Amino acid sequence: MAPGAATSELESFAQERGVENFLISFVDLLGVSRAKLVPKSAIREMEIKGAGFAGYAAHFDMSPADPDLFAVPDPRSVIQLPWKPAVAWVASDLYMNGKPVQQDPRRVLRTQVEIAESKHLRMKTGVECEFFILSGGSDVHQLSDRLDKAEKPGYEQIALMRRYDLIAEVLHYLEVLGWKPYQADHEDANGQFEINWEYDDCIATADKHVFFKFMVKSLAEKYGLKATFMPKPFVNQTGNGTHCHVSVWDTSGEHNVFLDKQDKLGLSTTAYEFLGGVLQNTKSITAILNPTVNSYKRIDGSTTLSGSSWAPCSIAYTGNNRTHLIRIPDGGRFELRLADGAVNPYLFQAAILACGLHGLDHHVHPGPSADWNGHLPPPEGKAVQILPTSLAEALKEFSASATLRKALGEEFVTSYSKIQTERWRSFTQHLSKWEIDNTIDC
Numbered sequence: 029m030a031p032g033a034a035t036s037e038l039e040s041f042a043q044e045r046g047v048e049n050f051l052i053s054f055v056d057l058l059g060v061s062r063a064k065l066v067p068k069s070a071i072r073e074m075e076i077k078g079a080g081f082a083g084y085a086a087h088f089d090m091s092p093a094d095p096d097l098f099a100v101p102d103p104r105s106v107i108q109l110p111w112k113p114a115v116a117w118v119a120s121d122l123y124m125n126g127k128p129v130q131q132d133p134r135r136v137l138r139t140q141v142e143i144a145e146s147k148h149l150r151m152k153t154g155v156e157c158e159f160f161i162l163s164g165g166s167d168v169h170q171l172s173d174r175l176d177k178a179e180k181p182g183y184e185q186i187a188l189m190r191r192y193d194l195i196a197e198v199l200h201y202l203e204v205l206g207w208k209p210y211q212a213d214h215e216d217a218n219g220q221f222e223i224n225w226e227y228d229d230c231i232a233t234a235d236k237h238v239f240f241k242f243m244v245k246s247l248a249e250k251y252g253l254k255a256t257f258m259p260k261p262f263v264n265q266t267g268n269g270t271h272c273h274v275s276v277w278d279t280s281g282e283h284n285v286f287l288d289k290q291d292k293l294g295l296s297t298t299a300y301e302f303l304g305g306v307l308q309n310t311k312s313i314t315a316i317l318n319p320t321v322n323s324y325k326r327i328d329g330s331t332t333l334s335g336s337s338w339a340p341c342s343i344a345y346t347g348n349n350r351t352h353l354i355r356i357p358d359g360g361r362f363e364l365r366l367a368d369g370a371v372n373p374y375l376f377q378a379a380i381l382a383c384g385l386h387g388l389d390h391h392v393h394p395g396p397s398a399d400w401n402g403h404l405p406p407p408e409g410k411a412v413q414i415l416p417t418s419l420a421e422a423l424k425e426f427s428a429s430a431t432l433r434k435a436l437g438e439e440f441v442t443s444y445s446k447i448q449t450e451r452w453r454s455f456t457q458h459l460s461k462w463e464i465d466n467t468i469d470c
C-alpha cells in the first residue's frame with residue numbers, strides 16, 4: 029500500500045467493482061487451493077499483515093506447534109469472480125515470523141523469475157488444462173453424458189455441443205477477464221474437454237492456471253456436474269495432460285530470444301540449451317510434474333481406447349510430433365507434454381524455469397531430435413531414456429538431484445519429498461482389489 033494512501037489497492041478495487049468479500053487464497057505443496065473469505069471492511073489490514081492460517085492444516089511440512097502462517101494478498105493477481113461478482117479472488121504470498129515461507133510454491137516460482145530477470149530473461153508460457161466432465165452429486169465417478177461413447181471421440185462436434193452451456197459460459201468469462209480465449213474442443217477421451225487461452229508471463233500463467241481450475245470446477249457444480257483434472261480417471265481412456273508451451277524473451281517482453289528463423293525447427297541456441305536443461309533434468313522434476321500415485325498410469329506408455337495415450341514415455345525432443353516429451357510445433361517455442369492435471373501450477377513453472385536456466389548456465393546441448401513415433405521402440409542404433417514409472421521412483425530422483433536442491437532450495441526439496449513420501453506410504457498401506465484377486469490363492 030502506498031504510504032499515506034487513503035485507500036488500499038484492494039479497497040479501491042472493491043469500491044470500483046462492488047466487491048463485498050475477498051477470497052485470500054494460496055496453494056499448498058500438493059496443489060490444493062486454500063482460502064479465507066475476508067469482507068471488504070477488513071481487507072485494508074489484511075493487505076498489510078496478511079490473513080492468518082494454521083500451516084499444519086494444509087499440506088506443508090509444518091507442525092501444529094508452529095506459529096501462524098500469514099497469507100499476504102498480491103493485488104496484482106486480483107480477479108473478480110465473473111460468475112459471482114460480489115467476490116474477488118486474490119493470490120497471496122506466505123510469511124511466518126515476518127519471513128517468506130521457503131516452501132510456498134508461489135515464492136519458489138518468484139525466486140526463479142528473479143534469477144531469470146538478473147540474466148535479462150523473462151519466461152512466457154501457455155498451459156492447456158484438460159479435464160473430464162463427470163456426473164455431479166455422487167461419490168461414484170462416471171461420465172455425465174451417456175451418449176458420449178465413441179471409440180475416437182476427439183473433436184466430436186455433437187458431443188462438444190451437448191456441453192455447450194457450460195463451455196460457452198467458461199469461454200465468455202475468459203473473454204471478460206481479458207485472457208484472450210481462442211478455442212474449446214472435445215478431447216480424445218469420452219467426456220474430456222480442453223479450453224485454450226493466450227500465453228502470458230509465467231507467474232501470471234500460474235495464477236490463471238489455479239483460477240481456471242477453480243472456475244471450471246465451480247461452474248460444473250452449478251450445472252449439477254463435476255469437473256475433474258485427475259491425471260487418469262479411467263484406465264482405458266486418455267488421461268488429463270497439462271501441456272506447457274514455453275518461450276523466453278528479453279525483459280522488455282518484446283523480443284523472443286527462442287526464435288531463430290534460420291533454424292530447421294525455428295529455435296535459437298538459447299532455446300536448445302534451455303530445452304537441453306529440461307531434458308537433462310526431466311527425471312528429477314517428474315515428481316513435480318506428475319505428483320500423484322495416479323499420474324503414472326497416464327505416462328506408462330500403454331494404449332487407450334482411442335489408440336493413443338498422447339502422453340510421453342521417452343525423454344526426447346522432436347518437431348511437430350505428439351509422441352515425445354518435447355514437441356516443437358512452431359518457431360520460437362517448445363511444448364512440454366509431461367505434466368498432468370494434478371500438477372501444482374507454481375511448482376510446474378518453477379521446475380521448467382530452474383531446469384532451463386541450468387541448461388543455459390551449462391550450455392547443455394540436447395543432441396539430435398527424435399524423429400520417430402515415440403510410442404514405438406526407437407529405430408536401430410537410437411536410444412532414449414525413459415521416465416520414472418512410479419511416484420516412489422520419481423521421488424528418489426527428485427530428492428537425489430543436487431541441481432534441484434541448489435536451484436529450488438534445500439528446505440523446499442526436503443519438505444516436498446517428505447510430504448510426498450507420506451502420500452506414497454499412505455498408498456502402499458492400502459490393500460487393493462488387484463492384490464486380493466491376484467494373491468488370495470497363492
Ligand code: ADP
Pocket residue numbers: 152153154155156224225226227271273274275357360361363
Ligand atoms: P496444442 O494443442 O497444439 O498443443 P494449443 O493451441 O492447445 O496447442 O495451446 C497452445 C498454447 O501455447 C496456448 O496457450 C498458446 O497461447 C501458447 N503459445 C503460443 N505461442 C507461444 C509462445 N511463443 N510462448 C509460449 N506459449 C505460447
Ligand code: MG
Pocket residue numbers: none
Ligand atoms: Mg479458529
Ligand code: MG
Pocket residue numbers: 156222224
Ligand atoms: Mg491443445
Ligand code: MG
Pocket residue numbers: 156158215222
Ligand atoms: Mg489436449
Ligand code: MG
Pocket residue numbers: 156271363
Ligand atoms: Mg498440446
